[in-house]
Amino acid sequence: MERIDTHTHVVPGVWRHFCREYGFDRPDGMPAIPAWTPEAHIDLMNKLGISKSILSITSPGTHLKPDDDVLGRTITRESNDEVARICRLHPNKFAFFASLPLPDVAGSVEEIDRALDSLGAVGFALMTNAHGYYLGDARLDKVFAKLNERKAIVFMHPTTCHSQTLPEAERPLSQYPAPMLEFFFDTTRAVVNLILSGTVARYPDITYLVSHCGGALPPLVERFSSFATRILGGEMAMDSSHVKELFNSRFYFDLAGFPFPDQIHGLLRMTDASRLLYGSDYPYTPASALTGMATRMDDELKKLFKEGAVREIYSGNAKRLFKI
Template structure:
């Protein structure tokens, strides 16, 4: 069955060099930045039946030195052009989500226009940009611009960051992707909803990583609290679930089977699921094992037509492929 991978990463040489120069050689507590080549990626795609992968830069993104907007703009521009070149050399196999130098608003506005000219399928942003979470009012102009261009916004988790960048992270002995990535996704999506950002920008399609992370069991809680704290948007849980079913998509990267998928299905349905691998940050061997688990899990839950949609149909419609 054909698959389209919407959660696939790329490690272009320039971005790797910048990460290593600025202290991100072991990003988010992981042992290293994995090796990546187009050839290795395509070989895995062929094994899995993936016709196309939408490449994106993952954590820590492209704003690598706090306070240095000029450097972030330079890294972002060079990285997006590297991705565009990789895709131009393999147009039938790769597309890409462009990076933005958030929290630099002016730089991000300029990069949106440039990325569209490069042929980006959408935009990949981290859940927080040096402590400014998606939905923060300081980023409103960027979301207004993304709304103007009817953008697809892929939100990828990164290490939690607050107002004190030197603060000790809880249970720092574990890499952030193991637990904290899920919590940071939940923070970002909750803030997008309660800030009113989602409602104010009806033309943006939001892509959430890892099957909704820890959002599902918390929807009732954060919507109930929104009225108590007079949040800008006091959505009910039913309204949030309706937004999930109309404005959001959720990928199956990570480990959604056998358990996480059931939490997701309490707040959304199969029509909003997308296939994802998280390669190369999830190793090829593990992805091949997960593929078998995913096949079995999907067949227990959905009919053939829905499974085809999850593997490729939903992505084709969303990305106009």
């Protein structure tokens, strides 16, 4: 069955160089930045029946040094340029989400137009926080206004929370790689902040793609919405039914990682097959693991959905979203 991969990564050489130079050669506690070539990626796609991969740069993003916006803009522009060149060489296989140099607002607003108008990006990959400023922070409103103006697709990817003022501050349970646990909590923080800050409501033409089956979000919807309404009140009042309406109109959720056999059931209490997308997380999930994971996904999806719905999850939803 055909698949379109909406959660898969690219490692451009220029970005790898900057990551090593600025201390991110073992990002988020992982052993290393994985090897990546277009040829190896396309080989994997052929093995798994993936017709199109939407490439993105992952954590830590492209703003690597706090308070150095000039460097952030340089890394972002050079990385986006290289990824765009890769996609032009393989237009039938690859498209890409451009990076933005958040929390640099002016640089990000400028890059949005450049990426869409000159580079051909299909949307933007935003980290869940930028040096401690979470998506939905008022400091980023001008960026979201521009994304809304361009009716943009925003792919949200978790990252380690590094404080703007204390970049050396150690994250919780740092003995474990952040993708094991902390990424799920950071995704949840970002989505909750986007909703409760009113950002999702103020900018209705942005579509959000949430990584890893919604992270730790599904079991907490009733808690954060009820707390905001019954205890905080005021502008934060947010009924859980309205949150679910947003999930079914403004959000999509990819199945990258390990959503089976348990996590998927929490998400399906919030939404349905029409909001699910396929994701591999290659190369941060290695090719050697993905064949078995793909078979597991096939088996588990068949238990939950009819064949037509599975087809939509694997490719149909993405085709409509990206107009493929």
